Amino acid sequence: MRKDVDARVFGFLANAGFKACLVIAGIAAAAALGGSQSHAQTIISSINGDPVTNIDIEERMKLLRVLRKPATREAAIESLYTDRLEIHEAEKYSVNPKEADISEEIVKVAQNLKMAPQALVAEIERAGVTPDHFKAHFRADFAFSLLVQALNKGVEASEEQVRAELAKQGGKSASGLEYTVRQVIFAVPNSATVAALNERAHEAEQLRTRFVDCDSGVPLARAINDVTVRDPLTKTSIELNEGLRQLLDKTPAGHLTPPQRSSAGLEMIAICYKGAPKDDSAARTAISQKLLAAHIAADAERRLKEMRARAVIVKN
Structure with a gap:
């Protein structure tokens, strides 16, 4: 589900593995340069016993700006809550991402933002976000995504769904x-x-x-x-x-x-x-993958909502 067709076929134009290695090196450099926080931490709230501090919130607001997401204080707190829920749920199933997995997640996010992975890491660093903070965020997202994919193993788009979507897109011409x-x-x-x-x-x-x-x-x-x-x-x-x-x-x-x-x-x-393509197999495969991705995204959102509703939040 995480194959990079272009990287495999045309490695010199899009080599995700090579980019991930560069990202790992960039993270290591950022960690070496990272300084200590300039003011004391204060616990603002906790979710299921896991504390969220004022420094966590400040860093998350900075990170959200770089990721081009709403960066209010409330949005930052909810983002931190989501991270805590995701990583704890993944840990229940022994899903523990490695450094290379975190880099893979950064590569994916950078592609969505139409940025080079190294440029994304550099921008996060310039914003004043510590490596520990942004690595924890990407680790949580990757771990939960991997877990939801595993829980949906065997799920496939039906032939009826694929046929209907293919007809909407113009049949064989959908492949370009x-x-x-x-x-x-x-x-x-x-x-x-x-x-x-x-x-x-x-x-x-x-x-x-x-x-x-x-x-x-x-x-x-x-x-x-x-x-x-x-x-x-x-x-x-x-x-x-x-x-x-x-x-x-x-x-x-x-x-x-x-x-x-x-x-x-x-x-x-x-x-x-x-x-013109000789058949519609490529279009059918792409449609099937798109439908499956939509199903997994919806399932992930449902699971997060359920976990959030059950969570015990204490505000100080």
Whole structure:
């Protein structure tokens, strides 16, 4: 349920695992730089015996602003209550997220905010939120989400639901365009000099000018030293993120996208086919996932409301 199709298929454009590693490093740096609170803590209230302090509330208001959510004092308190309920419920089922899981949650939130994960962590840090505070928030959200998904294991959208939604979206056309692509990778060592990188970039651009279709262009690419051409992959618009879809849309069929630097070297995408999808399987899969996500979100909201109604809150 948490697969990243684009990361798996086009790692150089959207590698969530690599981003998560960078987020972990950013959190560690923030923790090393974090200072102590400048004023004493006062317990404002408690939920099921778990205290909420004035400092918790102040930090949560700052965090909510960064996350572009209502940041009133009342909203901050409710957000803290939700965290406490989520993490306690997850702990009942022995769901204990690791550091990498917290980073995965940050990557997801950053994507929703259309930000780079590192930029999100930096903005949170600039707002004056300590690593302990924002990590606790993302840990609670991730843990509860994982728990609700597990509790809904085996739940699927019905064929009737999928068929009805597909008809609403226009049938096969709901998938948008279909692309058959191949990655072309010019190997460049991480230790390469600027001159060596520029020379390799020049080779890549020369190939772009000569590459007019995959039948003739792939052999040209393979004839260049230290160039790898991956096997063909077929994906539809609905399976791609917006940035990658825009890149493929503005590149004519039979041509290469501009080279981009990655850990492997300079990478380009050869668009071997771009046209109408051959079937509606991609659209059906996306609709099924969307319906399931909506069901899980509704179930999570229901569970939280029930826990909140049963919670014992003491205000000081």
